[in-house]
Structure formats: C-alpha cells, structure tokens
Amino acid sequence: MTNQKYRVFFVILSKWIFWGTIVGLVIGTTTAFLLSTNDYLGEIREKNNWLVYFLPIGGLLIGYLYMNYGKKDGNNIAEGNNLIIDAVNGKARVLRRMGFLVYLGTFVTIIFGGSTGREGAAIQMGGSISETLNQFFKSHILDKKILLMSGISAGFGAAFGTPISGAVFGMEMTSVGKIKFEAFVPCLVSSFVGHYVTVHAWGVEHKEKLFVKHIPDLSPILFLKVIVLAIIFSLVAVLYCQLRHEIQKRSEKIFKENHMKRAFVGGLLVIALTWMVGTQDYNGRSLPMLEQAFTESVPPFAFLAKLIFTAVTLGMGFVGGEAIPLFFIGATLGNALSEIFHLPLSFIAPLGMVAVFCGGANTPIAAFLLAVELFDGKGVEYFFIACLISYICSGHHGLWPSQTLYPPKSRLYSVVESETIKNIEKNKF
Template identity: 65%
Template sequence: MGVKSIDKTFILTFSKWVMWGALIGAAVGSTTAFLLTTNDFLGNTRENHSWLIYFLPLAGILLGYIYMKYGKKDGNDSAKGNNLIIEAVHGNAKVVRRIGPIVYLGTFLTVLLGGSTGREGAAIQMGGSIAETVNHYFKVNLIDTNILLLSGISAGFGAAFGTPITGAVFGMEMTALGKMRFDALIPCLVSSFVGHYITESAWGVEHESFIIQSVPETSLKMFGMVILLSITFSLLSVFYCQLRHGIQSFSEKIFKKNHMSRAFFGGSFIVALTLILGTEEYNGRSLDMLEQSFEENVPPFAFFAKLVFTAITLGSGFVGGEAIPLFFMGATLGNSLSGFIDLPLSFLVGLGLIATFAGGANTPIAAFLLSIEMFGGEGIEFFFIACLISYIFSGHHGLWPSQPIYEPKSRLYNLAYGGTIETTEKNK
C-alpha cells in the first residue's frame, strides 16, 4: 500500500506540474509573441517619426497614473515589477494579476516614445500574472503556488529570447542569490519549452541572432585575459545597478513616491539628453547598434550613453526590461576595448554581453547556458569562466533589490547569511 500510495502521489503531482507548466507556457508564449511583434512595430514607428519622443514626459504622467490608480491591491504594488514577483515567490507579497497587462502597456509606451528599455521584464511579469491566474482559478495548493510563479518566469524569459534551456534554469535561479530551486524543475522546464515553441513555431516570431566569427585558442594567457575582462564587465554591471537604484531612490524621495511626477521628470531628462547628443541611437531597445557591434566598430562611449539612458528611464518609473540594455552595455564596451586588446571583435563583444548580464542578474548558470544557446557553443570554456568571475566580482549587488541572499557568494566578502540585495547595499 505504501509503494502504491507513493506512486499515485508521484503520478498525480507530476501530471499536474506538466499540465500547469504547459498551460502557463502556451499562454505566456502567445502573449510574448504579441509583445515582441508589437515592440518591433512601435520601435520602427518611432524611428520613422522622431517627433514622438517629445511625448515621453506626458506618457510618464499617464503611466504613473495607471500604476498609482490600478497597480496596487492589498498593499502589493505592481510598480515593483520583477521585485514583486520575487517577493511573491518567497511568500512576502502577492502578485497583482493585472501586473501583466499594465507592464505591457507601459513597455509599449516606453518603446514607442523613446525610453531606453528591454523586453524580458514585461515577459516575466506577464508570466507571473498568468501563473497567479492559474493559481487562483485552479485553486492550486499553497505549496505549489510559488513553484508555478517560477514556471511563469521561465516561460517569459525562454520565450522572450528564444532560449528555452536558459529560460528553464533562469526561473529556478533568479529569485534567490546562492540557491537553485530544483523543486521547480519540471514545471519550469515544461513552461519554458512550450512558451518558446509557441512563440516561434505557432506565431512565427523570429529572434535576433548574434554570431561569433572566431574564438582564440585556449592558453593560460588567454584565460588570464578573459578573467581580467570579466572583472571589468562585472564592474560595469555594478555601476549600472547602483546608478539605476540611486536614481530611483532619489526620485522617490524628491517626489514623495508620486509616480506621475517621477516619470514626467525622467521623460523630460531623456528628451533633453537625446537633443544634446543629437542621436536617437540610445532610445528604445537600440537593437541595430547591438547587432552592429558584432561586426564593426561603434561609438567608443556607446556603453556609457546606454547605461545613463536606461538608468534614468527605469529609475524614474518607466518599465520594460533590463537584459537587453545590459547586453548592449557589455557588448559595446567589448567593442570599444577591441581597439586596445588583440582579440577577435565578435568574441570580445559576446564576452561582454554575457559577462555583464551574469554580474547584473546574479544568475551565472543561466548566463552560461545563454551563451551556448545564443552563440552555438563557441568559446564555451571562456564563457564559463567569464560567468563565474563576473558573478563573484559583482559582489552583492544586482538588478533586483528584493533578491534574497540565501548564502553569500564567497567568504571573500565576510558577509553574514540572510538579508536581500537591498539591505546589503544599504548596510555597506
């Protein structure tokens, strides 16, 4: 009887996880296809009508009003974005189901009118929204609710970038620094792969492709150079995170957390910077320059310009994602360094893209898998080292202040167990 009971429990739980994962993946895959297609259309529209950027401050007022009026429920604030999803996974908050539609609308406004943003934040929050809807209507037992939230994260990331393996692991890795949620493996795996194939096969969405033309031969000298470069990229991720969080804290203090005023101020600043630089290369997603950086030289300070534009955009209350901006910063810094370092251009650019993301997201395993799926396994040993080094040297900083520190990255930091990225940054 005992064995039969265990078998019955195993089969029942496994079946539910597969069913829920597939359901979440299918829904997230479809909504992500809509997100990517619409973002492409809006991005092209903005490029053809440069005057649209002047409406960014007004869009900030509208977006702030929506979050203040409709984004809060029972003390849970949708304006926290990915941080709210992380807090909900740990039982410290509850996902507001309307967070998905709101962040989509906010991302569309931001992309159309010239704010600097990405896509994965919207996809992840829609994943959380859909997972919470499944939890609610299927009356999922309490122990499985956070597991389904993780599967929503996996589906969103896998579908957004066309990287289902990375997506599966990203959902298990992003919500706690130093802990992989293997208990969510089955639904995360199912939702990520289903989401990816629904996006690409069912809806015909094509993702960007980045090609590394050549990789240097392995040697002690080469590994030493990769380590030094990875430290540089990790510090870039720290600088971005600190500036972005600093702008958010400053704007919330000055405007007393009035999202409308914050976003109007941030949007006005973006308009002014665009006029001063005389280019719109750093507005929107900047995908053209990102792709260009793998093939030819780009402006030497492009990484810094994108860093400032993104920190102001997201720090002042606009929404979207931070992965693509991080990709851009790391890639263009690698491009700039190619003038001083005798390494293949596309390799330096790819190394910067992956290492900067690993340091900012605190997800070294997912970042390593991303390099494999994105670059076809080229330079696998170098990317493995780069992800680990960037993760260690970025310290206890990151994109998401709510990310708990399950255990410190290393004894090198002499940091006590517990706390979050936010509390650690304040204490230090």
C-alpha cells in the same frame, strides 16, 4: 506501499507537466504579442524621431495607471520583477492586473523612445498569469510559488528564444546562490512550450543576428584576458545597478512617490540626454548598434551612454526590461576594449554581453546557458569563466534588491546569509 509511492510520484509529475504546459501555452501567446508589438512600435519610432518629444506625456500616462491601479493590499506593481521575487519567497502577492499594466507601460515607453528592453514585461506577465491560475484553482502555498517560477521561465525562454536558459532562469532568479530545483519540471516544460508557441505556433522570429565567428586558440594568456575582462564587465554591471537604484530612490524621495511627476520629469531628462548626444541611437532598444558591435567599431563611449539612458528611463518610473540594455552595454564595452586586449569583435562583444548581464542578474548558470543557446555552443569554456568571475565580482549588488543571498558569494564579503540585497546595501552604507 511501493506501488503507492510510484502512483503518487506519477500523479505529481503529471500535474506539473500539465500546469507547465498550460502556463507555456498562455505565456507563449502573450509573449508573441509582446515581441510583435514591440518590433512594430520600435520601427514606427525609428522612422519618426519626433515621437521622443512625447515621452513626458507617456510618463504621465504610465504614472497615472500605476498610481491608480497598481496598488492593492500593500502590493505595488511598480516594484516590477522585485514583486515577482517577493511573491515566490512568500512576502507579497502578484496582482492579476500586473501583466496588462506592464505591457501597456512597456509599449508606451518603447514608442516614445525610452531606453528599455522587453524581458521584464514577459516575466511580469508570466507572474500575472500564474497568479491568475493560482487564484482560480486555489493552489496550495507551495504550488503557488512553483507556478510563479514556471511563469518566469516561460516568459524569459519565449522572449529570447532560449528555452534551456529560460528553464534555469526561473529557478535561479529569485535567490542568489540557491536554485529551487523543486520547480524543475514545470519550469522546463513551461519554458519549452512557451518558446515553441511563440516561434512555431505564432511565427514570431527573434531578429537579433548575433554570431561568434572566430574563437581564438586556447592559451593561458587568453584565459587571463578573459578573467580581467570579466572583472571589468562585472564592475560596469554594478555601476549600472547602483546608478539605476540611486536615481529611483532619490526621485521617489524628491517627488514624494508621485509616479506621474517622476515619470514626466524622467521623460524630460531623456529628451535632454538625446539632445546632448545628438543621436537617437540610445533610445528604445538600440538593436542596430548592438548588432553592429559584433562586426565593426562603434563609438567608444556607447556603453556609458546606454547605461545612463537606461538608468534614467527606468529609475524615473518608466517600464520595461533590463536584459537587452545590459546586452548592449556589455557588447559595446567589449567592442571598445577589443583593440586594447587584441581580441576579435565577434568574440569579445558576446563575452561582454553575457558577462554584464550575469553580473547584474546574479544568475551565472542561466547566463552561461544563454550564451550556449545564443551562440551555438561556441567558446563555452570562455563564457563559463566569464560568467563565474562576473557573478563573484559583482558582490552583493544586482538588478533586483529583493533577491536573497544563500549563502554569500565569497568569504571575502562579510554579509549576513539569508538577507536581501536591499537590506545588505542599507546596512553597509
């Protein structure tokens, strides 16, 4: 009997190592294509500022594709990461064409100057590939969910070059306050394999040069400053999430869910915003200013400009990720607060970058591990506190309304357990 148990254990372990490897190989390759193409298109746009005037036309194209090819059996690709989360929780099914459409939509958004990131495309491609494997091999319902989580992990780990945080992100993203450890092995394997394939097999480099050069000495005053900063960062994350969701909700109502009209007007709004600020620093991924925030002063309201640009871009129907915009918002906000809190830029900017992302994504462990990997393990005690405080203070808000709370983050929040963020906000307001 004991030998039979060990045999079953090793069979299951081997199965998940095999599937995690397959998922990592495929998604590592597709993510390498995503990163290389995004960099190429981003460079083209930066050299040709006039391309931003074609953003409304790009919106029409994205809207046409999503309206005509993005819906099937009640599943809508336009829901993005929310569809992936619902699929993991057994409430929806990922469409196999999702990966292709989100890649195309992301490329269109990037080259014409929409304010967006890339991890959303990587995660959704991961879900699309995992669903393709699920259907081809007719996986068991529980295996389907685990494969989808491994796809999320591979996409995130490969997109940022952070395989450890990627592994945890796939397990942590789908539910708030509950990590699905049953997916640990395939998530870990797929994230590491995806990262290895992207960087070593295809030679794609992660170009963001972000460093923590100086960590202040430990002191009670410094910990108090970090706590206060984390609260501020969490509130800004909530502001972004609420503005982005409100723009989406109202624009869908105004245009009667006509994705083409919505995105066309959204493109016009982004052009108007670009005219107002007089620069294209907030179009696209805005990587130069993100890097600058770690070493020298940036405009004090840069975080607010990027927040509005991204909320309008994604809220009006364009496609892309939200992690890099949140990194930008947090880093530039930290930069603006540096003199007030008397902290070095290379410390407060990364603190804000990770804390704002954590407050929006509701993934404190993955966000903390992201900081450890990105910044070579420096200042881990501060990043840990910042992530924890930001996670708690962001309350029942977040980037993805489909996330379910298990249990509420604190007794201070009078919300129902096992309820989605979307329903909690609807009932509250």
